[in-house]
């Protein structure tokens with residue numbers, strides 16, 4: 239514990255990450271903190287908004303409207319954005335300790351969860367995280383190669399991310415032209431030879447993780463028929479009892495919708511989207527070249543655990559899907575940050591209700607906090623991060639009042655951005671981002687779509703350093 | 718949503734005791750940590766029972782003397798356990814139907830933590846609030 243007296247003199251907070259959890263936290267700090275609260279938000283990318291930009295599906299533009307309220311937070315004069323600054327590479331915990339009273343880590347879940355089955359790393363087997371980042375123009379993933387000359391694709395998992403991946407693979411050219419996907423992605427996807435997409439759930443319809451609007455959308459795709467086997471859509475005894483006992487109308491609607499889709503005859507559309515249940519991958523089979531050629535599945539049945547959860551038990555009956563392209567969409571996972579305690583089992587920063595804990599004593603570390611997916615794991619929609627961040631901010635303000643903070647030796651207002659610039663970093667401010675945003679939207683308007691994303695950091699920085707008049711040329715050169 | 722997303726933000730500490738602990742020490746433990754139940758573990762660390770406020774009240778109401786009684790005498794055993802991959806919805810349903818409020822979470826025999834009905838209700842509420850928040854921001858800003 240250090241003797242800083244942050245309130246009411248000043249409360250300088252560093253937030254690492256600029257996704258939803260970060261913005262909801264900044265909003266709560268400005269609302270509930272002392273008027274002297276200042277927030278500096280750092281992101282390793284030049285662009286803010288995390289998965290709203292690089293996760294949320296490109297054909298779901300309305301969901302991205304939430305960035306307008308994040309931009310209002312950013313307009314507060316007490317807020318500064320430092321994009322293109324990575325914690326652990328460009329900025330250390332010592333830097334933060336020397337300049338801020340508190341730090342909040344909201345770095346999200348940067349990698350994928352493993353299935354731990356043989357063949358998982360064969361060529362042609364990709365985590366959905368990479369495919370999603372690619373089609374959404376994340377600068378780190380633009381060199382990824384996906385073999386879209388395959389006619390059959392398997393997507394493991396039936397969460398909303400798996401549904402996004404399956405749907406993107408089935409979009410028509412017209413539908414793609416209404417998205418903000420990078421031009422090269424639209425070109426690659428429209429040349430795709432994919433005709434069959436197999437979406438694989440290891441449990442039954444009543445346990446599917448996707449939500450109803452997303453399911454409904456799968457049933458109404460312009461270019462793909464949704465095909466569900468009636469015998470897999472039918473609820474087993476245990477599931478029927480579970481749905482009934484839950485009294486959950488949305489769950490009832492979900493299983494009804496699945497049954498309705500299963501009963502519907504296909505219309506002979508260009509592609510087929512098979513939604514499967516009760517199949518669990520056991521092995522990816524490789525050919526001579528080390529490329530996946532098939533996915534081996536075991537059929538499952540549901541058994542009730544002691545606490546009432548229905549989980550998948552292998553039946554011993556197998557089937558094989560011949561495919562050269564597999565997307566594993568079984569969840570995201572957080573990565574450790576240098577100097578920040580990490581809980582390996584959960585893949586999150588070690589914390590209790592947002593207070594980061596010391597690994598040895600399990601006691602809170604003064605000044606250190608977390609929120610969002612890196613706090614609670616990779617689940618929940620954008621809005622779920624709001625109550626999560628509000629909880630963490632309440633702890634921060636409580637601790638600030640009792641003086642349990644870092645004891646900065648120099649104010650961040652004075653030291654930054656000069657310190658970062660002296661390290662040769664080109665920080666991107668929120669105003670800079672607004673210019674990138676304008677360039678992307680202008681290019682989008684020319685193409686008749688909401689935005690055309692810039693996909694490399696160099697491109698983004700070039701458009702900032704170019705004279706305003708030529709920024710549109712930069713964008714078209716990028717397109 | 719699975720139990721692991723609740724455990725992730727609960728910290729790694731679980732309060733446990735042994736069956737041989739005296740009831741008065743166990744009550745002191747509950748009071749000290751401000752908790753409603755303590756997991757009873759065997760020497761290998763696996764949960765063998767649970768001692769909750771309810772167990773204590775039930776025995777006191779039956780005029781059982783706390784003096785000389787041990788946790789093993791008053792605990793509920795065996796205790797229903799869950800795994801981190803269990804669904805929050807299903808566990809909540811089971812707890813409501815069978816009227817218990819604390820569930821130890823184990824994996825391959827190892828105790829990883831405990832969730833209370835309060836934790837589960839809070840998680841469901843936050844999930845629900847999150848969905849509403851997201852819908853609102855789509856409607857308001859459209």
Ligand SMILES: Cc1cc2nc3c(=O)[nH]c(=O)nc-3n(C[C@H](O)[C@H](O)[C@H](O)COP(=O)(O)OP(=O)(O)OC[C@H]3O[C@@H](n4cnc5c(N)ncnc54)[C@H](O)[C@@H]3O)c2cc1C
Nearest residue numbers: 255257258259281282288289293325345346610611619620
């Ligand atoms: C594919 C996909 C689609 C989704 N679609 C929807 C949807 O349609 N609707 C919905 O409501 N929810 C959706 N979600 C969920 C939603 O995106 C998440 O709930 C939310 O983004 C999590 O917020 P976060 O702030 O914790 O993490 P993130 O959004 O991941 O933000 C983390 C930020 O931290 C930055 N960062 C990471 N490491 C560092 C570092 N070392 N230094 C500096 N910065 C760093 C990252 O660049 C990133 O900007 C989707 C999720 C995924 C994966």
Ligand SMILES: NC(=O)c1ccc[n+]([C@@H]2O[C@H](COP(=O)([O-])OP(=O)(O)OC[C@H]3O[C@@H](n4cnc5c(N)ncnc54)[C@H](OP(=O)(O)O)[C@@H]3O)[C@@H](O)[C@H]2O)c1
Nearest residue numbers: 353395396397398399400440441447567568569617618619
């Ligand atoms: N449109 C939207 O609102 C939207 C879009 C995208 C994402 N999101 C949100 O973002 C969060 C993350 O989504 P997500 O899809 O990554 O995660 P998720 O919802 O947790 O789904 C993961 C899926 O993978 C399955 N799975 C896990 N391990 C497996 C294994 N070893 N073998 C086979 N299947 C396995 C799960 O099945 P089990 O249930 O059997 O474990 C589940 O179907 C969710 O909260 C989601 O709602 C929302």
